[in-house]
């Protein structure tokens with residue numbers, strides 16, 4: 001089936017068989033960040049304001065044409081930052097009602113200071129929030145944000161979200177050469193945010209920077225020994241999946 005909003009399922013080391021929902025579906029990447037390790041290349045459309053990219057009638061049509069899909073999660077992700085879509089909350093409710101799957105959102109956390117974004121994210125069963133830096137300098141070096149807000153403001157927004165959120169909050173932390181010496185500082189940041197899980201990542205898909213080795217990631221993980229639930233990209237198991245549309249899937253996930 002040809003689809004421009006729904007893709008996958010992709011094998012996810014964090015979410016098992018993950019059926020992707022791309023509420024942006026733009027031709028190039030639309031994001032409030034331009035991370036140095038992004039698998040999608042440079043940000044084509046830097047965006048900081050929310051708007052509707054995909055009409056929900058279109059999403060409803062695509063959901064209707066899905067036959068039974070073997071997936072563990074419906075995951076809002078795709079060619080950029082999903083919380084830029086102003087209909088994220090409605091889309092989460094629609095997907096939940098049709099697919100009967102738990103819903104996850106992968107977010108770069110950049111819009112979480114907004115009440116509407118925190119409310120809409122709270123409708124998801126799992127929110128995976130990105131934090132890659134313990135200070136403003138590294139935040140700008142690694143994430144190259146288009147937003148004016150500071151890292152401190154983003155961290156405070158995640159803390160506020162955590163207080164009211166009843167679902168699973170995971171922090172995803174991407175480690176590269178630039179921040180690998182700051183793992184202890186990152187663990188302190190994570191402690192302030194009380195996540196249910198910490199996900200330690202390094203870019204294994206083709207991108208502009210080299211991944212850390214398994215030994216380097218293990219050294220990073222060691223700094224998080226105070227946390228009960230820590231998963232790392234090298235240790236986690238990935239399930240086998242069969243995307244129903246390889247072209248649409250590879251557009252969002254250049255290497256499965």
Ligand code: SF4
Nearest residue numbers: 031033034035038108
């Ligand atoms: S937030 Fe995600 S999509 Fe946006 S630039 Fe960073 S890695 Fe790429």
